[in-house]
Amino acid sequence: MTTIVFIPGAWITPALYQPFLEALAKTGYNVHYADYPSLDPMNPSTADCKTDTEVLTKILHTLVEEEGQDVLLMMHSYAGMPGAGAACGLAKSERTQQNKPGGIVGLIFIAAFLVPEGLSCAGLQGGNLPPWILLDKPSPQLNYPDDPVGNFAPEVESSLVQDLESKLKPHSTLAFTSPQPAPAWAEAAFQGRLAFIVTSRDLAVPKEAQYGMMAATQQQWIVKEMECSHCAPFLDRVEETVQLVGECAKAFNVV
Template structure:
């Protein structure tokens, strides 16, 4: 087993301000995981007309993942929340640690961890993953054309949180590009042999944004084997309430990946 923990590349979900994840990332770092937050164009976009899932994937790959692997030779575990599962899992394509070791290269992606996130086949959009259209609580073309915001975000994203924490988090939400949800997802890495037994999912049992039945259906639809743990909480609970439990789950997932070797 590796003596140095792999770097965590964290891919955020839609609408959530980066500060949402501060405690989660801090606890990962306290657990000796070097951790990097990856931004992407569709979150609070400067140009929503060009902020699609492919652009997000390219940005995560070129600005965050590839430099860690190719320039620094790092072993990386990608942890993805919600929509972040789309660009995160696609950016890892061709970069598994298993494959790069076989090619005589340093570094690589050791495993993929989704936290209440979208697991979509290539060519399917987030809207496709929800029956062909976005749920009614996603306000399209708000606050301006090409953008989205969640309606009643406390109930949808943070129903189990302390009311003051939920309200404060809701006040910091940022717009997300509509195109990101309606454009096809690039092909994901989890179809590749290098990620066999290296896929993990932390489910949120009380999630109103991506209900548990939907989380389970997406995993089942991949035809792949997933290591699954569950938190009894809302979409944001792993980061704003049950953060220690979420970090512990990440620790256990990573330990399982490392036990497989390269």
């Protein structure tokens, strides 16, 4: 049975994703939620993208190399950076050729960042983070999103977002200003196994930016599109999101 490893976006705690993860599990997948240290960090001065990548790498190596599991990796927003770094060298196609069990069968990015090796999230945006990211809030080296509902889920019914802020925590600014490790989407072993779910009404990561990042990779992508905001796929579009994940898995020949 395939395991879906889900990596969250910046600021977002498991509580927001729970309905989606539960719905995903009901379709028959094992679901593994993978956290990283730059989200609500103990020490923001060391919580960079490389450290996040190293933590996620250990998780993936345990599932793939020690347990021999087939993994479908799903990344939301910032998770596209450390998640892609952690997946390097673990492609199922490559491991099969080496007579090794398990491997990552595909990468699914949803409204996620695709950043070339050596460039930071801020660097990808001209060196500055967008103004809705409130720097040094609530304390130095941390940040928090301004108007979370307005930026992440403006069209979602108010009853579903009234407690949105309770599901968010501060994030390390260093995670956004430190360089991207080598990303797995650049590896030949993942050709034909890259999918991107575009959120076309996204104010946080605009549709144009999502397509622009895909184009800049010079890779072939399986593209699905949802007419919604950044977090809506996990709030009021859960069924549709699960369906699209299934379609991506099918395109990867995953059952």
